[in-house]
Every structure is written in C-alpha cells, then in structure tokens.
Amino acid sequence: MRAAYASAFDADNPLAALTVGDRPEPTHPQDDWVTVQVRASSLNHHDLWSLRGVGLAADQLPMILGCDAVGTDPDGNQVVIYPVVPTPGDPRGVSILSEHFPGTFAERVAVPRMNLLPLPDGLAATDAACLPTAWLTAWRMLTTKGRVDEGESVLVQGAGGGVATAAVALGVALGKRVYATSRDAAKRERITALGATALEPGARLPERVDVVIETVGAATFDHSLKSAAPMARIVVSGATAGHEPKVNLRRVFAMQLEILGTSMGTPQELAELLAFCAEHEVRPVVDRVVPFSRIEEAFARLHSGEVFGKVVVDHTA
Incomplete structure (x- = not known):
C-alpha cells in the first residue's frame, strides 16, 4: 500500500528523511485491533520531529508517520481515530501512532477497536481529521x-x-x-x-x-x-x-x-470535542487541503513555518 514514512533521520533538513512509497499491509499486534481505510489525515509538528529522529530509534525505521485520521472501519462505519494506543515496553505505557506502531499517512492503518469514535453527522472527514x-x-x-x-x-x-x-x-x-x-x-x-x-x-x-x-x-x-x-x-x-x-x-x-x-487528552474528551464541534458548528482552521499524491507538499508547508491552522491530507483525492 502507498504510505509516507521516515526512512532516515535528518535533524537539519527533516524533509530529506521523508519517503513516499509502498509499505506492507497493516498487521494486528492483538486480536482487538482492526484495519481502518483512511479517508483523511492531518499533519502535526510531531511528524517533523520524527523525521529529525526525536522519539524514534534507528531500529524502528522505516516508520509510517501520522497521528490523526478519519476513515472507514471493517463494518463500513465512518470513524475518527483516537491516536493514543497501549504500548507495552514504553515507559509511559502508551504511545502515539507513528511512535511504536505505524501511523496514519497510508491507505490503511491498524488500531485498537476501542480507539474508534463515530464521525458525527455534518462534520466532514477533512475537518474531523484535524481534531484528535x-x-x-x-x-x-x-x-x-x-x-x-x-x-x-x-x-x-x-x-x-x-x-x-x-x-x-x-x-x-x-x-x-x-x-x-x-x-x-x-x-x-x-x-x-x-x-x-x-x-x-x-x-x-x-x-x-x-x-x-x-x-x-x-x-x-x-x-x-x-x-x-x-x-x-x-x-x-x-x-x-x-x-x-x-x-x-x-x-x-x-x-x-x-x-x-498537559498533553493530548482522553477518548472521552475527544468524544466531547467532536460533539461540541458538531452541535455548535465549529470547524477547524485549515491552512490547506492537499491530496495524498502530493503529501510531500503538505510536509513542506508545515516545515515552512507559515501555516495558520492545520494542513490536511485528503486520501480520496
């Protein structure tokens, strides 16, 4: 499957460590994990830090990047992915997708089923992908x-x-x-x-x-x-x-x-945020939406420091 991943580390020029190419299909480390077809994702500075080698070790490469995503679960439901997953061996006991487990900048991603929240009616996938x-x-x-x-x-x-x-x-x-x-x-x-x-x-x-x-x-x-x-x-x-x-x-x-x-939030807080945005018609501030075929441009935009809001990747375009 097509994916964007860290193939090396470059502290000075993180974009040079980014590769877009084929990666193996997701695997399930436990029985309660499922595969989600990704519809939209968004970038965070965490992705650039990963390319610099912060939070990743060389033996974890190549690592598919991306924390946030909206997609379709195996039952056909539209879902928002909560990105914090249980991680034995990590001193925190948990990690964010793309730290120990492959992230969301791919056609498909594996996550625990309990990390899936329903996408509220009226909230576009490209908007909801900014939230987690x-x-x-x-x-x-x-x-x-x-x-x-x-x-x-x-x-x-x-x-x-x-x-x-x-x-x-x-x-x-x-x-x-x-x-x-x-x-x-x-x-x-x-x-x-x-x-x-x-x-x-x-x-x-x-x-x-x-x-x-x-x-x-x-x-x-x-x-x-x-x-x-x-x-x-x-x-x-x-x-x-x-x-x-x-x-x-x-x-x-x-x-x-x-x-x-503080850092991140809980699944319950994400559910509250999704409900608040849907009820009050609050929409994320989006700097731009980039098709997955041009995801390198999304990384370059974030790295430029000129962004206002979120850079979103549309996996359906």
Whole structure:
C-alpha cells in the first residue's frame, strides 16, 4: 500500500528523511485491533520531529508517520481515530501512532477497536481529521486543565500553529474573551477574523486573564505570568521557544497562580470535542487541503513555518 514514512533521520533538513512509497499491509499486534481505510489525515509538528529522529530509534525505521485520521472501519462505519494506543515496553505505557506502531499517512492503518469514535453527522472527514491531536490538546487545556468555565477571559500565546489556533477558535466558541499573540501581522489579522483580540508578543492586555494557553515557552512565559489574574491557570503543552524559562515564584504564590502541564487528552474528551464541534458548528482552521499524491507538499508547508491552522491530507483525492 502507498504510505509516507521516515526512512532516515535528518535533524537539519527533516524533509530529506521523508519517503513516499509502498509499505506492507497493516498487521494486528492483538486480536482487538482492526484495519481502518483512511479517508483523511492531518499533519502535526510531531511528524517533523520524527523525521529529525526525536522519539524514534534507528531500529524502528522505516516508520509510517501520522497521528490523526478519519476513515472507514471493517463494518463500513465512518470513524475518527483516537491516536493514543497501549504500548507495552514504553515507559509511559502508551504511545502515539507513528511512535511504536505505524501511523496514519497510508491507505490503511491498524488500531485498537476501542480507539474508534463515530464521525458525527455534518462534520466532514477533512475537518474531523484535524481534531484528535492538536484540537484535542487545546480542548483539554481549556476545559479539563484550564477550567475555563470558571472564568471569562483567555490568553493564547503564539497563535498560528495547530494547538494555539484551535485554542483561539474554541475559546471564542465557548463564549470567552480571547486575546492572542503573534509576531506575524498577517496572522494577527486572521486571529481577529476568528473573533479574538490580536496583539503583538509582550503587549499589555486590557485585563488580566483567567486562563493562559502556553505552547511557546521561555520566550513568552514571563508575559504569561504578568497577564494572569489572581487564581488564574497557566496551562502548558509545549515549549517551541525554550523549555527553561525564568519563573518569578513570588508572583506565583502572591497571585495564587496554577501552572499546569498537559498533553493530548482522553477518548472521552475527544468524544466531547467532536460533539461540541458538531452541535455548535465549529470547524477547524485549515491552512490547506492537499491530496495524498502530493503529501510531500503538505510536509513542506508545515516545515515552512507559515501555516495558520492545520494542513490536511485528503486520501480520496
């Protein structure tokens, strides 16, 4: 079957480590696994890190990439794949598809049957394929960890990427006042179009916020602390611009701030996200949809750093 996979590692030029070609059909490591015919998938920065050799070892190559997908199960049902699978031998006890088990950038992928959620009516496969990683992470940051229902305002640092842009769109859909920062003027215009107040990095906010969505790291963390209201929650799921920020602990205890780490979400949270998007007609921010025959272009677009939202791969085109 046709697939896109890591055939080598290249820390400086990850695109050079990407190969598109034939791979064997999926196998089932356990009886409760099934094969899904993939209809649509989406890229995450995790895929580029895999090509750089982060999280993979040489003896795991070649590894089919991709975490997110929508497809058709053996019974003909349209399903969304939850990408976290039980993984004996991994210190976490679980892994994401494309770490230990082949991923979703292929004609077919094997997953545990319990990882399949129904695709809601009215939600396109190319939209739903954006949700299981980046949008699920943003949903958990806002709801489970950030407890956004207890507050009225949100700051999203570094909007433009998948998680941050999802947090903007979801925060607005949840009825919150959303502020978002970006260095890029064009991206600030698009943030404004989503219903948020766009600001340059480090800009003073009109108010202190109840929840901060932090995926940038050291470059923005001091601003996150200064922008947080008393009892606010600063939720961290990434550190793209440095993982060792200086933290003013006096502000943390004086303002009674919570700094919370998170990653991904649960199958139940994904089900809640799917239902929310279907009921409230929330659709993911899609940078572009690329046919699988041109998946190399999708990787190049993500690697360019110019994306706003998700890059989606249509496996039916």
